[in-house]
Amino acid sequence: MGTILEVRDLVKKYNSKIAVDRISFDIQEGEIFSLLGPNGAGKTTTISILSTLIAPTEGYAAVLGYSVTKQPMEVKRLIGVVPQEIALYDDMSALENLNFWGEMYGLTGKALKNRVSEVLEQIELTDRAKERVKTYSGGMKRRVNIGVGLLNKPRLLFMDEPTVGIDPQSRRAILDSVKKLNKSGMTILYTTHYMEEAQELSDRVGVIDHGKLIALGTQSELTAQVGEMDTLILHVGENEDPEHLAQGLRTVQGVLQANPSDHEVALVTPSAEEVLAPVVSRANELGIKIHSVDIREPNLEAVFLHLTGRALRD
Amino acid sequence: MNLRKFFLIALKDLRLILRDKTGLVFMLLAPFALTLGMGALTGRFSGSPQLGISQIPVVIVIQDSGELGQVLVDVFTSEELKELILANLRSDPSEARALVDRDEAAAAIIVPDGFSTSIFSAESAAQVVPVEFYANPTRPTSTGIARSILESFLNEVEIGRVSSKVIVSQLLASGAIQPEQAAAVGAEVSQEVVGNAPSNSSIQLVTGAAETNNIKFDVLAYMAPGMAMLFLMYTITLGGRSLLVESRTGTLARMLISPTNAGYILGGKGFGIFLTAVTQLAIVIGGTSLLFRLQWGDGLGVTLLILAAAFGASGWGILMAALLKTPGQVAITGSAIALLFGILGGSFFDISLLPKWVRSLSMLTPNSWANEGFRILSMGGRLGAIHTHLTVLVLMGAVLYGVGTVMLSRRGLVGK
Incomplete structure (x- = not known):
């Protein structure tokens, strides 16, 4: 399998603000590559550059050897894009939307009709294809949004947070469809801030934060960076101050990191069992009541925490 | 292929605007209703001139x-x-x-x-x-x-x-x-x-x-163009607004990601506004001709004036989309401009009574040229009598489309 996407030292600046900061990675044909990072990390800007929508300030990117800046039309014919927002016409039906976007990709006549039928079956909306999009649920709209990205049978599909704002059932369906698309041979660049999605789907993951690619590799390669560390999540009451608790716990022996967020504090430690008792005792001294404790094996969340000192949801 | 997409985008916009019920009320029902009201006020339908404008x-x-x-x-x-x-x-x-x-x-x-x-x-x-x-x-x-x-x-x-x-x-x-x-x-x-x-x-x-x-004179034919142009400006506001709505909802970005030249996309959007304006004027003029037996005059002159007026007016729609940032701003500003142009363009009263500087200002409005052109035609004037009106409206449209397109490109709404 060859390289389908090549990204080298990509930079995007908006005046003095750096949205993408010299990132480099490759994607091999047939893999699912996830860009994992919190909101505002630079994921959508990266996708926008790679899909030729905006020009990079510096750097180079190419799809199957075609430069995104110098040969955008060739790149556009090879890629499909599923944007984060529902980019559809609400007052048109799914069928009308797919027909319109199909024609925008150069499909006409019988080829268009056949492809739209295939996509409608793929997104399981054949029976409701003639209803206006505005009458659909959030999950159904997301499926049509994905369907539009598939119309031109892309070699490389960019999916920008396709599960944002939908119910768990629809989310499950979308994750399954991503796997199915990949099994059919499609290469996928998937962006998300949900660690579980990246873990479930990806062959390789790039962790992005503040525009920088801070880690890159398979899941096992990344978790190895954290070593044998455990993550201990302490849940506190609504009236408690997690910042105050985190500060107090940083002095406990065996606690390497203590990161507060909404109603919880995440601890990184070589042994969760050994630090649990002194941690609870210290919380009592501080007058903070711990409601519950989760112990997590090393995962991508822990990797992000380890690399940035912050939880993914921050 | 790009030209096909140009028309595809324009026809899609026309279809969407015709599906907007609120828009349709302003586009079609309101001009008909006002024309009907004016007809009643002027005694046009009663056959009794004493009830309306007479003597x-x-x-x-x-x-x-x-x-x-x-x-x-x-x-x-x-x-x-x-x-x-x-x-x-x-x-x-x-x-x-x-x-x-x-x-x-x-x-x-x-x-x-x-x-x-x-x-x-x-x-x-x-x-x-x-x-x-x-x-x-x-x-x-x-x-x-x-x-x-x-x-x-x-x-x-x-x-x-x-x-x-x-x-x-x-x-x-x-x-x-x-x-x-x-x-x-x-x-x-x-x-x-x-x-x-x-x-x-x-x-x-x-x-x-x-x-x-x-020379024949129909009071309704004197007033109807003013109403048609007033609501035409509202329609082009909808068109200008749709460009920003598409930018906001991501459909414009999706179009730009497709293998389509950015110029054709903006051109298609602009043509969509023009097409909608032509459709509205044609329906209003055709409808009032059939329903109220309004004599709009020389067929070729009226057709060309519809096209020129729609082009001149839709240039303002593109300019509004280029100057303003949000669909809401376009809606509010567009309504104000439609009203202002209606007043300056003589939709409500004879502007010759206004100070000279106001009359000069009115020449910037498509309403002024189109209203006068339609009135000349309705009173028996031929194509030759409105060639200045046609030229000015076409030039107005060309300049506004040009300026608007350059501004939109610079702003990054279309292209890079």
Whole structure:
């Protein structure tokens, strides 16, 4: 399998603000590559550059050897894009939307009709294809949004947070469809801030934060960076101050990191069992009541925490 | 293939606007309803002129010893206008103005001596002795109607003047007459213009212009273009707004990601606004013709004016989308501009009563040119009488589309 996407030292600046900061990675044909990072990390800007929508300030990117800046039309014919927002016409039906976007990709006549039928079956909306999009649920709209990205049978599909704002059932369906698309041979660049999605789907993951690619590799390669560390999540009451608790716990022996967020504090430690008792005792001294404790094996969340000192949801 | 997408985008926009129920009310129902209301107010439908605008008192002073002065009187006292205009012939201009000042007349028309002679001998329109129109500012609608009839008459006379010059030049060039005969032939042709004499093939150009005795006036046709243009500006606001809505919802970005040239995408959006505007004007004009038997005039002239007016107006839609940032801003600003242009463009009253600087400002509005063009046509004017209006509207559209497109590209809404 060859390289389908090549990204080298990509930079995007908006005046003095750096949205993408010299990132480099490759994607091999047939893999699912996830860009994992919190909101505002630079994921959508990266996708926008790679899909030729905006020009990079510096750097180079190419799809199957075609430069995104110098040969955008060739790149556009090879890629499909599923944007984060529902980019559809609400007052048109799914069928009308797919027909319109199909024609925008150069499909006409019988080829268009056949492809739209295939996509409608793929997104399981054949029976409701003639209803206006505005009458659909959030999950159904997301499926049509994905369907539009598939119309031109892309070699490389960019999916920008396709599960944002939908119910768990629809989310499950979308994750399954991503796997199915990949099994059919499609290469996928998937962006998300949900660690579980990246873990479930990806062959390789790039962790992005503040525009920088801070880690890159398979899941096992990344978790190895954290070593044998455990993550201990302490849940506190609504009236408690997690910042105050985190500060107090940083002095406990065996606690390497203590990161507060909404109603919880995440601890990184070589042994969760050994630090649990002194941690609870210290919380009592501080007058903070711990409601519950989760112990997590090393995962991508822990990797992000380890690399940035912050939880993914921050 | 890109051209196909250009039309695809435009037709998609037209389809979406026609599916917008609120938009449809403003686009189609409101102009019909207002036209219907005006028809009722003016007595147009009742057949009883007493209920509406009728017997507009107009004082006419003819100091001209030539034939055209009498033709003007014939027009204002013609059978077609007798219910609408109450012509009062006087000999003293001061007395005529005094009648207007005392609000006993809506307007005074003073044709100075030498008017006919200047028409037949002038090398250019600027050399023609001007007719004075003295308006009563307290009767804007009546004044506007009287002015429209006078302007229509003067347009026909001007066409006749130019036509007779052309005929004499052609006869000279072909050797049919000698230079020393030119003045006599010109006068003869001019006599035929004034007298509406039966034409032969050599003076075909004259016959159309010689219909000055047949000027018809329909109060509704005078007011309906104003309403059509008022709501047209609302429609183009919807079009300009759709560009920003697409930018916001991500569909514009999706189009740009497809293998389509950015210029064709913006062109398609602009053409969509134009297409919607043309559709609205065509439906309003066609509908009022069928439902209210409104005579809009020369078919070719009306068609070209619809296209030019839609183009000129939709240029404003593109400019609004380029200057403003959000769909909400376009909606609010667009409504204000539609109203302002309606006022400046003469949709509500005769703008000749307003100060000169306001009249100059009104020339920036597509409403002003289109309203006047439609009124000329509805009163029997031909295509030649509105060529300036067509040119200005097309130029206005071209300039606004150009400026808007450059601004949108620089802003990054389209392209990179």
